[in-house]
Amino acid sequence: MNSRSGSQAGAGDLLELVRSGRAVTRGALQQATGLSRATVGQRLDRLFRAGWLREGAGGPVDSPLGGRPSITLEFDGDHAVVLVADLDTRHARAAVLSLTGEILAEHSGTLVIEEGPDLVLAELGRWFGELLEKAGQRPGEVCGIGLAVPGPVDSATGRVVQPPMMPGWDGYDITGRLSRALTEHTGAPPVPVLVDNDANLMAYGEQRAGHPDCAAFVLVKVSTGIGAGVVVDGSIYRGIDGGAGDIGHIRVGADALCRCGSYGCLAAVASGGAVARRLAASGVPAASGSDVRDLLAAGHPEAAALAREAGRRVGDVLATVVTLLNPGVLMIAGDLAGTPFLTGVRELLYQRALPRSTAHLDVVTSRLGERAALIGAGALVVEHLYAPERVEERLRALGV
Numbered sequence: 001m002n003s004r005s006g007s008q009a010g011a012g013d014l015l016e017l018v019r020s021g022r023a024v025t026r027g028a029l030q031q032a033t034g035l036s037r038a039t040v041g042q043r044l045d046r047l048f049r050a051g052w053l054r055e056g057a058g059g060p061v062d063s064p065l066g067g068r069p070s071i072t073l074e075f076d077g078d079h080a081v082v083l084v085a086d087l088d089t090r091h092a093r094a095a096v097l098s099l100t101g102e103i104l105a106e107h108s109g110t111l112v113i114e115e116g117p118d119l120v121l122a123e124l125g126r127w128f129g130e131l132l133e134k135a136g137q138r139p140g141e142v143c144g145i146g147l148a149v150p151g152p153v154d155s156a157t158g159r160v161v162q163p164p165m166m167p168g169w170d171g172y173d174i175t176g177r178l179s180r181a182l183t184e185h186t187g188a189p190p191v192p193v194l195v196d197n198d199a200n201l202m203a204y205g206e207q208r209a210g211h212p213d214c215a216a217f218v219l220v221k222v223s224t225g226i227g228a229g230v231v232v233d234g235s236i237y238r239g240i241d242g243g244a245g246d247i248g249h250i251r252v253g254a255d256a257l258c259r260c261g262s263y264g265c266l267a268a269v270a271s272g273g274a275v276a277r278r279l280a281a282s283g284v285p286a287a288s289g290s291d292v293r294d295l296l297a298a299g300h301p302e303a304a305a306l307a308r309e310a311g312r313r314v315g316d317v318l319a320t321v322v323t324l325l326n327p328g329v330l331m332i333a334g335d336l337a338g339t340p341f342l343t344g345v346r347e348l349l350y351q352r353a354l355p356r357s358t359a360h361l362d363v364v365t366s367r368l369g370e371r372a373a374l375i376g377a378g379a380l381v382v383e384h385l386y387a388p389e390r391v392e393e394r395l396r397a398l399g400v
């Protein structure tokens, strides 16, 4: 059942089995790992001493080994907190999360990405300090930070790579600056910072929350820009350089100038920003994807017609995406995600893609809405910190 068994299964492997729900009693852990009752007990004791495990609220269940009913074990999602933030071009959202993804405090406001990383990350540090106070959590309880950004990220270094919408951020040490900003505003010790593309983290959050059994999941975010996140077998697929899913700059043969400096990109004709420009040109006040979202919510007919046309443009590109990846779920998220845009996507997608690629495809809208990237960022930090290969080192650092 488990890839590592016998004497190789460490405390981290037991924690993983409990967290995933695959084995939640001492008996089930013995069975899954082949470890003796005494060894399982010793390893669990360390996890209890660290405060990472607790007895389940559900009461005893029947043991797979027979005999007395067993006490269930569960991951203690309250022994630390994660700080998360989602940066958009002119707006940001930040939160304190429990380790199981519960939002303990949240804030959103104006934060202009073009002001550069130093100012923006210093301000985020201030937000985090206020959010911790609001949530009643001490700075020392923060175990990590997760940050979503609207650009391609090299996940090994946490740096953005030639981001069209983030001038001044290329190659900047985001993780170092954000950890320092937290310390400056709260006195918290340095913590790990994970940075990823916003569409990747939205996809990760949505897949885990609503489609955990979907082995090939694609999310397309259509806001000021256009990006896609791909989750395969439960993990974010990033490609070799973190560039996977950056579909907004595929050339679709139009002559509009894109923010990346090229002409004819998908984002230049079908993003929220592109729809806003066309509305403004015909006298409707709109400057951004969120303005278009407000117009769509109010049932503005010209906005709806342009959103449907944008949906057709995106659907044409998605026909290729779906043919290549054969996903079970294609989620449309972001400012334009609504009935007119989805109608346009479906029109072109089903017309252009092979029937076999779409036979079992669900085209859906977001469940987590504006919080998707926050939830995904929190989950990524927790999966990183409590991964079996990191648990041993962290337990030793705690002295247990």
Ligand SMILES: [Zn+2]
Binding pocket: 164, 248, 249, 258, 259, 260, 261, 262, 265, 267, 268
């Ligand atoms: Zn472009």
